[in-house]
Amino acid sequence: LDEGDDEAVYDLVEPLHPADIADLFELVEREYRGPLARAITDLLGADVLTELNDYVRDDVIDALPAAQVAELAGQLETDDAVAIIEEMEEADQRAVLAELEPADRAAIVDALSFPEESAGRLMQRDLVAVPEHMNVGQLIDYLREHADLTTEFWEIFIVDPQHRPVGTCQLSWILRTPRHIALADVMKRDQTLIPTDMDQEEVALRFQKYALISAAVIDGAGRLVGQITVDDIIHIVQEEAGEDILRMSGAGDGDINEPIRQSYSSRVRWLIANLGTALVASSIIALFGGAIEQLVALAVLMPIVASVGGNAGTQTMAVAVRALAMNQLTQSNTRRIIARELRIAVLNGATVAVLTGAGTALVFADAMLGGVIALAILVNIIIAGMAGVIVPVTLDRLEQDPAVASSVFVTMITDSMGFLAFLGLAVASGLASF
Amino acid sequence: LDEGDDEAVYDLVEPLHPADIADLFELVEREYRGPLARAITDLLGADVLTELNDYVRDDVIDALPAAQVAELAGQLETDDAVAIIEEMEEADQRAVLAELEPADRAAIVDALSFPEESAGRLMQRDLVAVPEHMNVGQLIDYLREHADLTTEFWEIFIVDPQHRPVGTCQLSWILRTPRHIALADVMKRDQTLIPTDMDQEEVALRFQKYALISAAVIDGAGRLVGQITVDDIIHIVQEEAGEDILRMSGAGDGDINEPIRQSYSSRVRWLIANLGTALVASSIIALFGGAIEQLVALAVLMPIVASVGGNAGTQTMAVAVRALAMNQLTQSNTRRIIARELRIAVLNGATVAVLTGAGTALVFADAMLGGVIALAILVNIIIAGMAGVIVPVTLDRLEQDPAVASSVFVTMITDSMGFLAFLGLAVASGLASF
Numbered sequence: 075l076d077e078g079d080d081e082a083v084y085d086l087v088e089p090l091h092p093a094d095i096a097d098l099f100e101l102v103e104r105e106y107r108g109p110l111a112r113a114i115t116d117l118l119g120a121d122v123l124t125e126l127n128d129y130v131r132d133d134v135i136d137a138l139p140a141a142q143v144a145e146l147a148g149q150l151e152t153d154d155a156v157a158i159i160e161e162m163e164e165a166d167q168r169a170v171l172a173e174l175e176p177a178d179r180a181a182i183v184d185a186l187s188f189p190e191e192s193a194g195r196l197m198q199r200d201l202v203a204v205p206e207h208m209n210v211g212q213l214i215d216y217l218r219e220h221a222d223l224t225t226e227f228w229e230i231f232i233v234d235p236q237h238r239p240v241g242t243c244q245l246s247w248i249l250r251t252p253r254h255i256a257l258a259d260v261m262k263r264d265q266t267l268i269p270t271d272m273d274q275e276e277v278a279l280r281f282q283k284y285a286l287i288s289a290a291v292i293d294g295a296g297r298l299v300g301q302i303t304v305d306d307i308i309h310i311v312q313e314e315a316g317e318d319i320l321r322m323s324g325a326g327d328g329d330i331n332e333p334i335r336q337s338y339s340s341r342v343r344w345l346i347a348n349l350g351t352a353l354v355a356s357s358i359i360a361l362f363g364g365a366i367e368q369l370v371a372l373a374v375l376m377p378i379v380a381s382v383g384g385n386a387g388t389q390t391m392a393v394a395v396r397a398l399a400m401n402q403l404t405q406s407n408t409r410r411i412i413a414r415e416l417r418i419a420v421l422n423g424a425t426v427a428v429l430t431g432a433g434t435a436l437v438f439a440d441a442m443l444g445g446v447i448a449l450a451i452l453v454n455i456i457i458a459g460m461a462g463v464i465v466p467v468t469l470d471r472l473e474q475d476p477a478v479a480s481s482v483f484v485t486m487i488t489d490s491m492g493f494l495a496f497l498g499l500a501v502a503s504g505l506a507s508f
Numbered sequence: 509l510d511e512g513d514d515e516a517v518y519d520l521v522e523p524l525h526p527a528d529i530a531d532l533f534e535l536v537e538r539e540y541r542g543p544l545a546r547a548i549t550d551l552l553g554a555d556v557l558t559e560l561n562d563y564v565r566d567d568v569i570d571a572l573p574a575a576q577v578a579e580l581a582g583q584l585e586t587d588d589a590v591a592i593i594e595e596m597e598e599a600d601q602r603a604v605l606a607e608l609e610p611a612d613r614a615a616i617v618d619a620l621s622f623p624e625e626s627a628g629r630l631m632q633r634d635l636v637a638v639p640e641h642m643n644v645g646q647l648i649d650y651l652r653e654h655a656d657l658t659t660e661f662w663e664i665f666i667v668d669p670q671h672r673p674v675g676t677c678q679l680s681w682i683l684r685t686p687r688h689i690a691l692a693d694v695m696k697r698d699q700t701l702i703p704t705d706m707d708q709e710e711v712a713l714r715f716q717k718y719a720l721i722s723a724a725v726i727d728g729a730g731r732l733v734g735q736i737t738v739d740d741i742i743h744i745v746q747e748e749a750g751e752d753i754l755r756m757s758g759a760g761d762g763d764i765n766e767p768i769r770q771s772y773s774s775r776v777r778w779l780i781a782n783l784g785t786a787l788v789a790s791s792i793i794a795l796f797g798g799a800i801e802q803l804v805a806l807a808v809l810m811p812i813v814a815s816v817g818g819n820a821g822t823q824t825m826a827v828a829v830r831a832l833a834m835n836q837l838t839q840s841n842t843r844r845i846i847a848r849e850l851r852i853a854v855l856n857g858a859t860v861a862v863l864t865g866a867g868t869a870l871v872f873a874d875a876m877l878g879g880v881i882a883l884a885i886l887v888n889i890i891i892a893g894m895a896g897v898i899v900p901v902t903l904d905r906l907e908q909d910p911a912v913a914s915s916v917f918v919t920m921i922t923d924s925m926g927f928l929a930f931l932g933l934a935v936a937s938g939l940a941s942f
Contacts, residue, residue, distance in 0.1 A: 091698075093717045101840055125717065127836070217684045225680050228662055228721065245679035246659050250651045264525075282746060283527045283559065285739040287662065287721070304738050305719040308745055312716060315749030316830050319756060323826035324819065330831045330845055338855045341823050345860050345889075348819040352812040359811065363804040370797040373807035377793070377814065378786040381923065385758065385782040389775050392757035396750050397764045402561070406535055411764055421772045426779050455779075489815065 080113035087114050096125035099134060100331065108137030115142060120149040123158060129331035132161055140166065144173030147182070151198045151226065153306060156185040160195070193277050194270035196310075197291040197300030200224035203231040204257065206240060211253030228287045228303065232261050237297045239267060239290040267292050268302060275314050279401060281307045318395055321477035324348070344482070351486035355380070358490050362497035365506035371438055372500055375447055380492035382426055383454035387484040390415050390462025395477045398470050412463050419459025423452040446503055450496035454488060461487045514547035521548050530559035533568060534765065542571030549576060554583040557592060563765035566595055574600065578607030581616070585632045585660065587740060590619040594629070627711050628704035630744075631725040631734030634658035637665040638691065640674060645687030662721045662737065666695050671731045673701060673724040701726050702736060709748050713835060715741045752829055755911035758782070778916070785920035789814070792924050796931040799940035805872055806934055809881055814926035816860055817888035821918040824849050824896025829911050832904050846897050853893025857886040880937055884930035888922060895921045 087095060095117060099107055111118060111134045118138075123131060123146060135143055135158060147155040147170060159167055159182060171179050181199050188194025202223060204213055213230065217223065230243045241261035251260050266284050268277055268291045280286065281304060291300040320328030324347075326340025359366070359376070366373045394411070397403035403411055431448025435441045465483045466476035500506050521529060529551060533541055545552060545568045552572075557565060557580060569577055569592060581589040581604060593601055593616060605613050615633050622628025636657060638647055647664065651657065664677045675695035685694050700718050702711055702725045714720065715738060725734040754762030758781075760774025793800070793810070800807050828845070831837035837845055865882025869875045899917045900910035934940050 091718075100836065101838075103844065124719075214683055217680075218686060223684070225678070225684065227680050244659070245683060246661050249648055249679060249682065250657070250659065252652060282742055284525075285558075287739065304742065305721065308716055308738065308742055311742055311745050312749050312834075315746050316752070316833070318750070319753035320826050320830060322753060323822040325823040325826045328823075328827040328830055330827060330836055330841075330848070334848060334851055334855075337852050341820075341852065342856050342859050344823070345816055345819055345856055346863065348816055349812065349860060349864060352815040355811055355815070356808050359808045363808065366807050367801060367804050370801050373800050373810075374790050374793045374797065376807075377789055377811060377923065377927075378783065380811065381786040381789070381919075382779055382782055385779055386775075388757040389759040389762075389778070392754050392759045393762040393764060396754060396762055399750070400746075402534065402764055404535075407764075410537065414764070414768060417768055418771050418775065421768075422776050422779055425776050426783060429780065430783060485815075489811065493811075 083110065083113045084117070087117055092119055092121035093125045095122045096127075100127055100130050104133060107133040111137040118146065120146060120151075120154065124150065124154045127329065127331050128161065129329055129333070131158065135162065140169035141173050143170045148175055148178050151200065152178075152181045152185055152300075153196050153198045153302075155182055156195055160186060160190070188270055191274045192270065193268045193272040193274065193291050193302060194300075196274055196277065196306055197268075197270070197302050198224075198226070199300045200226065201231060201298075201301040202227050203233045203237070203239075203298055206232055206234065206258050207256070209254055209256045210248055210251045210260065213248065213257060214253070226303070227301070229301075230257075230261075231290050231298055231301070232257055233298055239265065239292065239298045241265060242288075242290070244287075265290065267296075269294075270299065274310050275399075277302060278307050278310045278314060282311070314399070318399055318477040321475065322392065322395060322481050324481060347482050348485070351482055351489065354486055355489035355493055358493045359497065362493075362501065362506075362508070364508045365497060365501050368506040369500070371440075371443060372497060372506065375434065375443075376493055376496050378430065379447065379450045379454055379496045380489045382430075382451055383458045383488035383492045384485055386419065386422060386455045387458035387462045387488045388481070390419070390459050391466055391480050391484050394463045394466045395480060398466060398476050403467065408463075408467055412460070415459045415463050416456070419456045420452075422459075423455035426455065427452040440505075442503055442505055443500075446499045446505060447496060450492065450499050453495045454492045457491045458484070458488045517544065517547045518551070521551055526553055526555035527559045529556045534561055534564050538567060541567040545571040552580065554580060554585075554588065558584065558588045561763065561765050562595065563763055563767070565592065569596065574603035575607050577604045582609055582612050585634065586612075586615045586619055586734075587630050587632045587736075589616055590629055594620060594624070622704055625708045626704065627702045627706040627708065627725050627736060628734075630708055630711065630740055631702075631704070631736050632658075632660070633734050634660065635665060635732075635735040636661050637667045637671070637673075637732055640666055640668065640692050641690070643688055643690045644682055644685045644694065647682065647691060648687070660737070661735070663735075664691075664695075665724050665732055665735070666691055667732055673699065673726065673732045675699060676722075676724065678721075699724065701730075703728075704733065708744050709833075711736060712741050712744045712748060716745070748833070752833055752911040755909065756826065756829060756915050758915060781916050782919070785916055785923065788920055789923035789927055792927045793931070796927075796935065796942070798942045799931060799935050802940040803934070805874075805877060806931060806940065809868065809877075810927055810930050812864065813881065813884045813888055813930045814923045816864075816885055817892045817922035817926045818919055820853065820856060820889045821892035821896045821922045822915075824853070824893050825900055825914050825918050828897045828900045829914060832900060832910050837901065842897075842901055846894065849893045849897050850890070853890045854886075856893075857889035860889060861886040874939075876937055876939055877934075880933045880939060881930060884926065884933055887929045888926040891925045892918070892922045 185195055231239050232241045234240050241263045242265050243257060243261040247260050266280055266286060266289050268289050270291055270293055288301050288303045290298050291302055293299045324344025427448040430451055431444040434447050435444025461484050466480045469476040469479060619629055665673050666675045668674050675697045676699050677695040681694050700714055700720060700723050702723050704725055704727055722735050722737045724732050725736055727733045758778025861882040864885055865878040868881050869878025895918050900914045903910040903913055
């Protein structure tokens, strides 16, 4: 690429699998992505684009002229084309849409009319839907005769005259059934219908719960308007499940291909929030300045109380955030989970308190100091356990994402309560005075 | 249930979807799971069992006699039966295996011979494999005639005389092709083969990368021995992606249905490890006891430096752990990612340092103290950014799970370095002396 020898580059890349070409784009430095895209435009099939990381795809798409992007989008399934076009700037979007075939354009404009991350954006319009009265033989003939039908389907949808889905039929059932049998006798009537406005996270949970391979998407009037297939869902499951770890740590999107400025702005926000919570903890310490001057051991030991409490809080919080994301923690079992976490916190707190208390009493030759730190740790771990469930559950009830803001609150609680319990008990026990 | 009125319970549960019956078991208190299972044994089909959370399933299975479990296992696909039986105690395992039909028993014993979490455990043995010379019509006739074949398949595998896979054929292609065409002309030769000993996480990544719906599993000699379908993969993706958040926080399995004793023992281990790292930080503070006695503001401010550094380290670590899990962070781009994180750390560090430094200088009316804390924060955030990438990458190179132990190391580094930088700079600048 450095030598501008595009042909040599082309020859090198040509034998690769589309998914591996996608990997190649992710591996090269950002400034090479444009030239590489231009050098191997012919090889940039739909299957390469769908495999690309979102940020890398933006780099690639930016390097290509609108006509080229439109041609690629035309080859893609609607959902994949939408994924590419929704990320573009408005002017570029219009340029690409103008170059598209009218049918493709209509489908994409229609999809863009649904809210982001909804089933309407995710669905593809190409599907096979047939009336109830067909039999297996007629269906097979219909499929063979209509060359323009999609080949990307795993189930047939059976619809009534109003185009409302009444059942689905796995292809394997059709292949194993004699021609004269009616579809109505083979199909499964019990199906999972997805409204166009359902959130993609909820769609993914349905797919998992009912082990679906594809599902019918219906509009407000109950008419079949598209299908969602499991290959699109697997990416969502991966993303949503992985997002929580990044959100909890305040790392924003957390993609290694995200531009630095964007990573900076999403992360620094949380660092500043963290600074705020640290100030709360600091002002509690400041209250006990006199006590620390009298007994420096307090300054040496206080971070232990806060740190262990913070860790215990994070553990419980991770469990709660995960259970909320998977719909396992609901109104009906919240109390039971809080009771469960309380019991674990008492066990954990007692263990760590005994260890730290005994160690401190020995090292500082001061039994009272050992007792104070042990009690402070027990109290802080119990508070941490409660905060670790109650904070994310409360955020969830308020329809906030529990993964995003829980950390800040829980850390603030465990830090402040840790310092308060330890320094407060030290003063109360007469080890030091204000 | 309390009244022992099993019939009424049965009538209430009967109309529910299997996945909803599974949810019901998860919602009721542990002690009711056994009685509930005994009351509705007839409704406990294979589809309920496969949807149950692992811990809840153990409760249910424990309540049923071996003959009942064997009957259920016989209805399940091999992979699901194995998932149930591998969790049982050895004596119970033997009892259930003894009750199974010989063919089912052989398949399950065979599956149990593969390592846990390997493709061999995950695969199902039921699949449709046909020779190359068949044409579409012959295949359809074969499928119609052999009533004992599985209906759970999405692709046909085409094999050579040695039973080695040579291609796959989506069912939709077969349905759309005239009878006289040879399968060899319809099938896709380029396929993703999974060796029986591949780790399930790696299998899941292949499914995502190549958007597979099912894949052939081969033994050491390259012979087709089973298939893995995407519905089993979606659970693995969910689990593996979600596990990292729990591992990073040291919450073990982190399942809300896990017995309390197990949660206690997995969490307390990490709290004790955390105690160890807190001791390192404390001993650094102890070195500066004299300085703190002279200037209590140091004790008030030092947690801020450690806390912000810890947060910055966790952000970077979450990004790195996630990128490692998705195979995005590899040998070839490690250096680039470290350089990227360094730049973000400098930006974040400078922003937070200026804010904190200015605030401190104002509140304490001490410009030197402001300068010291600003510099300490900048240094600690840069160290945190580097540690956040280097620690997980190093653990990964040593073939350790980066999600498990990174936290402890990174926290130790950011806490210790935070205290050392701040207190050390305070002494070096002459604000206080040892």
